[in-house]
Structures are given as C-alpha cells and as structure tokens.
Amino acid sequence: MQKEITEVLERFGLRENDRRVYLAILSQGTSTASPIARQTGLPATTVQSTARRLVDLGLVALAKCKSRSVDEAEDPAVLRRILERQAEEVSGIIPMLKAMRSAPTVSPKIRVYDRERAADIFHAALASESKLVYEIVSARDLQDVLGEKFHFTRRRVDAGVRLNSLRVEANEIKKYAKPTHARELREARFLPRELTFRCSVLFWDDTVGFFTTKAEGLAWTVESKPLRETYEQLFKLLWSVSRAMETG
Numbered sequence: 001m002q003k004e005i006t007e008v009l010e011r012f013g014l015r016e017n018d019r020r021v022y023l024a025i026l027s028q029g030t031s032t033a034s035p036i037a038r039q040t041g042l043p044a045t046t047v048q049s050t051a052r053r054l055v056d057l058g059l060v061a062l063a064k065c066k067s068r069s070v071d072e073a074e075d076p077a078v079l080r081r082i083l084e085r086q087a088e089e090v091s092g093i094i095p096m097l098k099a100m101r102s103a104p105t106v107s108p109k110i111r112v113y114d115r116e117r118a119a120d121i122f123h124a125a126l127a128s129e130s131k132l133v134y135e136i137v138s139a140r141d142l143q144d145v146l147g148e149k150f151h152f153t154r155r156r157v158d159a160g161v162r163l164n165s166l167r168v169e170a171n172e173i174k175k176y177a178k179p180t181h182a183r184e185l186r187e188a189r190f191l192p193r194e195l196t197f198r199c200s201v202l203f204w205d206d207t208v209g210f211f212t213t214k215a216e217g218l219a220w221t222v223e224s225k226p227l228r229e230t231y232e233q234l235f236k237l238l239w240s241v242s243r244a245m246e247t248g
Helices: 002-012 016-028 033-040 044-057 078-100 119-125 139-146 152-159 178-183 225-240
Strands: 060-065 068-073 109-113 132-137 162-167 186-190 200-204 207-211 219-223
Touching: 002 016, 016 033, 016 044, 016 068, 033 044, 044 060, 044 068, 119 152, 119 200, 119 207, 119 219, 132 225, 139 207, 162 225, 178 186, 200 225, 207 225
Parallel strands: 132 162, 162 186
Antiparallel strands: 060 068, 109 219, 132 200, 200 207, 207 219
C-alpha cells in the first residue's frame, strides 16, 4: 500500500520531501514543524518550506491553534478536485495552443522527366487515390509528346479514373459526342478562344504535372498540396468561363 501511495503521489508531482512531509501531516492531522521534523528526520527549516509548498498546492491548510499557526492536512479527496481543476484549465488553453502550433514543414518533391519518360506521369495519374484527374491541355501538342501508342483514355477508363478536361480549341484533334464523354468518364469544356497556349498541365491528389512541347521535350511533376490547391482553384475559375465542347 505504501508503495502504491508513493508512486501515485510521485506522478501527482510531489517530490520525496513533499511526500514525506505530507504523509506525516496527514497522519498527525494538525502539527507544527518540530514534530514533523522528528517524524521525518528532516530539518525543521526544510519542513517549513515544504509545508508552504504543500499549502500552495492545496494539500495542506494553515490553521490557528491558540496562538500558534499549525499545518492541517486537507481531506485527501482534494487530490481529485485538484486534478479536475487542472483538467479544466488545460482544456481551456488547448484551442490557444493549437492556434500557436506551427504546421509541419513539408518539402515539395520535384521530378523531371526527359521526352522518353513523359508517359510515366500519366501512369502515375492512373494510380490517383481520388480517382479524379484534372487537365488543362493543348491536345495536339500533348499527343506529340506522348506518341500515338499511349492510349491514356483506355487505360484511364479501365482504372475507373474520371477526367475533368479544359481544352484549347485551336489545338484540338478530335470531336466527341456526349455519349462518348459519358462512356469515357470525361467532362470537358473548351477554353475561351483567345487562349491558344501549347503547354499542358495535369493534376491529381497532391501532384501537379507539367508538359512543354515535343521540341523542348521537358516534363516534370511537383508533389505539393498548396500548389495542387492553387491549380484546382484556377481550374474552377477557367471552367466557369469555358463552354461545352461542340461535339460531333
């Protein structure tokens, strides 16, 4: 029993002298420093300073006995009330601590692909956890980069990955009927006609892929949640001012 009491009081934050003085006062009910010093073997000055600490903790109270000040142990149930009060105080500052907490530092990952490996970016997109890929695409230039043999649409449909596509009308290579869009898990719009750029952007999950033209032969991806969020917002803005593809 004594060992269990010692361990619990230690976890409560009482040091060895605190525990010895507290238990001595508790056993005597009320006492002055001298009897406690004799019982614990501690100097009277140590007992006095320790008793003051116990008073501050709320475990001991100062009382008057005739003309003398004596230390009186509080009901041991005060330990529970102290813990409950501490729990309430901690709960009160948790929102403030969370507001102060710095977000974990995450470094973006950048991968660069030469012209022969550009299709690897599309293979990675097919593994999208969200099963949704966005693209802002110059179709003719992108097909030149990938080549005719890479059938992204078929692979994407087989993988059950949906595509939201914004396309440069001047560089379009096919006509799509509405049933084709539905069958190929695609929603697509033409960008405003004044947009005639030749590079393409593909993004999914927390990855953004970039493609220049075949002549430059450069493609790269960046794993960055803030960057993906930026492109998703740009995509939604462009989507709002784009029009349905004139399907054939």
